[in-house]
Amino acid sequence: MNDRRRTIALVDDDPRILESLGELLESSGYLVRAYPSAKTVINAGLCNVDCLITDIGMAEVDGFELHGLVKSVRPDLPVFLITGRHVMGDQQRALARGVSGFFHKPFDGPALLAAVDDALCPHGGSNAEFHCKS
Template sequence: MSKRRPVVAVVDDDPRLLESLEDLLESAGYIARGFSSAGSLVISGLSDVDVLITDIGMPGMDGFELRDLVKRARPNLPVFLITGRHELADQYRAKGISGFFRKPFDGQALLVAVGDALRNQETEG
């Protein structure tokens, strides 16, 4: 009985960061699906996504709006927010997320947080 590899969706409008996050997640055994905008993730759908990592500051729908949309559709989906803008990191708006990372962030710390969120999902589900 083989378990399927978890799918981690990454949304960021910075193509370099998107590619490096995809590489990091793939190297850790996850299936990484990158999206350059929140809208492209929404169009693609969330049904097979196990974890969402999204930038906050993006044109169009920002990371907070995406989190709110995702939480309505999939309330138990772990969501991690990343940002390069420290003023966006206020505690009130960061509620309803599994973790928060400021750029530049430690990739290993992100992998540990994703792994913990997936393990917590398994024990709750």
């Protein structure tokens, strides 16, 4: 039996989100690697990462671009998008790209945790429900 804690890569350019979401995930037993930009997570690599949670609105490489880059090298890696912006079409764009979940800030922490838990379920199951809090 593998007792390795699941590792979540968390990417957001807002240090308050990195801290608060990191604490939420760690309190649920996950190991969190926090990154302030897409470039930093790309440079660090995605080895031994079980899930990626990324903000959409970041400079240089946004969350949609990061999702595309990640899926080209790790197609089975669950990717969740979070956003503080309310741009029409972001949710549909995310759904069309096959993200594991989409959450508007401020989001429901237990709903995000449930979606991540479902995506990492060792027994397969269906994809995590597509979440969105308006």
